[in-house]
Amino acid sequence: MLSSKFCEAFLAVAESGSFDAAAQRLCITASAVTLRVQALEKDLGQILLLRERPCRVTQAGQQLLEHLQHQRLREQNLLQQFMGQSSQHEFHQFSIATNADSLSTWLLKVLQSTLIEHNIALKLSLDDQTQTHQLLETGLVNACISTESSAMTGCEVHYLGQMTYRMVATPSFVERWFKDGIHRDALRHAPAIIFNGKDLMHHQVILNLFGLNQQSYPHFFIPSSTAFVEAVHLGLGFGLVPEYQIGDDLQSGKLIEIMPNAKTEMKLYWHHWKQQSALLQQLTIDLLEKAQHQMNE
Incomplete structure (x- = not known):
């Protein structure tokens, strides 16, 4: 089993780009971060980080990074599904990758009522419509809008409409x-x-x-x-x-x-993981019902 403390340290360095920034994020010393990353590299027998400015992950480090990010996202989904909202002031949060044209034209209009009714806050990532599915594949987002028509392993795909x-x-x-x-x-x-x-x-x-x-x-x-x-x-x-x-x-x-x-x-498709929270499933249903009408207005 991978040590959660070691993995947490590696993830913090990989995402922040430095041991000092990772130390601030984890509220420990930079030397403690270094020791944890070194211990993880020793356990795996692989160099995971290139000590540069900023730090860069190696090929092995990239594989581990994608695994940990995907694992974190799945855990967040599971917690939201089990715990729900504890007060009216708390928001559910989902990460979605989209192309810029969809975002600037129809996407938010389609999702407006769902986001407001269910207190959902979106973290949107922008990329070309031919690239967004890679963010889903690497576990960085819960769902994406893409021109890719084939479902990836562990995912479902639905036709949205065309621009x-x-x-x-x-x-x-x-x-x-x-x-x-x-x-x-x-x-x-x-x-x-x-x-x-x-x-x-x-x-x-x-x-x-x-x-x-x-x-x-x-x-x-x-x-x-x-x-x-x-x-x-x-x-x-x-x-x-x-x-x-x-x-x-x-x-x-x-x-x-x-x-x-x-x-x-340009035909667009909605991709999401097969295992998703009930709320994300509702967002998917609303999106599929309204997207084609909105794009064809």
């Missing part, structure tokens, strides 16, 4: 950069708006339709859904934007859909 993306720009941007139409040469010079380096939707559309890779044209990285749309409105570039955010702007003419064949449908 529609359209390639848009302002009329003045079109007049400046695409006055003679949209073609390869024009796209080599017109700036694009892309969420971040993990966001491959824009890259794949331009590559498929025009044979241009991301290095072939100027582009902004704007890793905020609201700032992304604002940048398009300001005429800084053109980009793939959720239809949910710009329906009125397309109707009013503030934005123009410049590539109808670039329309992209």
Whole structure:
């Protein structure tokens, strides 16, 4: 059996990045943290931490870290299921991984009544929709929104709905950069708006339709859904934007859909552990009932 004190010390260092910070978190001395981590490494016969600034876990350390984080999350779920709320002022807390567009458009609206009625506080982690399931797999979150359609071991997956993306720009941007139409040469010079380096939707559309890779044209990285749309409105570039955010702007003419064949449908799925608390199960039920309607408004 692994020593809980030794594991607690290792977890604190791995998550805080230093022995001093871990000592403050555990209310013990830094030397005591060091001794506990060394004892754990001796017991396992593995170096778990690289003593750098900040400290980094080794491959073996990463395996142990994921195990301990997953174990902690399962224990929290079990305690909530057994104990519930002890007073009206206490909140249940769940960790959920989501993509930024879902968070900025429909997610909180869908969950609003459930969160308020049951006193639930969410710890939200943001990542690309193709990466969020890895946070669930490593035990860092209770559930996630992902484009992955297959259930992972020990998990269940449910279809949520789809988000529609359209390639848009302002009329003045079109007049400046695409006055003679949209073609390869024009796209080599017109700036694009892309969420971040993990966001491959824009890259794949331009590559498929025009044979241009991301290095072939100027582009902004704007890793905020609201700032992304604002940048398009300001005429800084053109980009793939959720239809949910710009329906009125397309109707009013503030934005123009410049590539109808670039329309992209992104299917989203809800993943959660098979063993979950009754309250998280209720959150799942409410989410599944309302998500598709909200995304298709």
